[in-house]
Amino acid sequence: MSRVARRRDPETTHHIMCRSISEVQLFRFDDDKVKYLQLMALYCKKFECSILSYCLMDTHVHIQLDPQGCDISKFMHGLNLCYAQYYNRKYKRHGHVFQGRFINKVIDVDDYNLIVSAYIHNNANDLPDFRDCVHTYYFSSYGIYLGNYSDNYGILNTDFILSQFGNSPETAQVQYAQFVTSCNNVTQKDKQFEIIDSYIYNEPYEYRSERFIYYRDLTPGKVIEIVAEAFDIQTPNFIKNKYSHSISEFKAICVFLMRCLCDYTYTDICKELGNLTLSEVSNLTSRGFVLIQSEPKFKNLLATTT
Template structure:
């Protein structure tokens, strides 16, 4: 089916769902979930977007984000690429990781906002993992209850809708979240773009290769210049490009400052 244009605004809030390819797990341990949260914080600090809520399930993620003037697709790409690089390196894997492109719905008003936050925090309950949202560790619900102070979650926007008095707002929000069902239609995990492929890790151009390498090197606190000088790292990156792209040997050489096609071939044959 043809790709539908993603609805955007100048400063917009989105409910975002990103799930694993073929519904496979994207978190195999608590450390993986910790790493994803760290990635969220890192990208939040870099781009200054706002996170109202999140929930990490084993095979998908829910986010409630205000883009603060950034392009939401670029924000999600930066988050996804950083996490996938970590995951692939840790588990020595390659290929599709996330299923298609992320799906999103634009938040239209305050009622919609609080309903989506309720839905996100109830996701583990809906899945039968816990009986109450407060029992689930990997969501922002603890921030709303005042039990956790992670500092990167903005609870004010949602809680202020309930009351200007924080203690009263927390109590009313807790009661609201514990009520069964939602009163507005909310995007669910079912992906409306089943046939749309958008693998953010497959590299199809020199520009894309340089972008992906920039993420990989930043993760190691290295510059491209340092990569080119350090032959072990350079050769590792060359092999990565060969495995995860359709670039020719000549094009791979161009990515690394004009290495000859024959040298790239020798590096790959070792």
């Protein structure tokens, strides 16, 4: 039976859930969860997207992802593949770690973002040590929302959700905590909007969208043109010269931006530039990512190209 095509909608948020295969505990120890969060931070930077909420359980993961224009399949494939490789190396095993494809639900009704966030943050109620005190569970973003923990991984956008509950951070945190508590034991399929209607609409409420979207419909030629201008290069087409080491940084940043903003695969980039192998494109992508993250003179390039 053919698989149903995944609904992507890169400009809307998604509720994503992935689970380990039945005979595997996805996170055996806390440092496994730390590793997953570190990888999630890495891929958020690589794909220029952010997380609205998350909860890491022993056998599965919930993520409320704001793709900001990126391809969620590529994001999740890279994240879960890297974690599976780490897991198999650490525990000296082979084979699959995750159970099939990840599940995603497009959140195409604005208010549903709130109920999904509450649902994810209430997941820790299933853990005996955190029943009725989900705000103390470190591997959920709820504690960060309430100011109990810092976002040490730099992946979380709390402003988008909290801005719906009040203008001041203190008021928003209190109102949001009450909302999450009121959603306890309510499933996504049950009364999804009944709680929002009774809780939110009886209070002063104004929906404000503060999400940022990178429009990733640029052509490779446009990317090369913009980066060439930043490098003060007059003839950007010589990027296709395989042996031109003098433009290695220029080429690395162009390749990274093609991956990030043109939604190009390694194979697509090889065809576009020519004279490159898949491994060379992979290395250039990694180098371009490091350059943009670490060099002040390159950090504005993402904003310039969007």
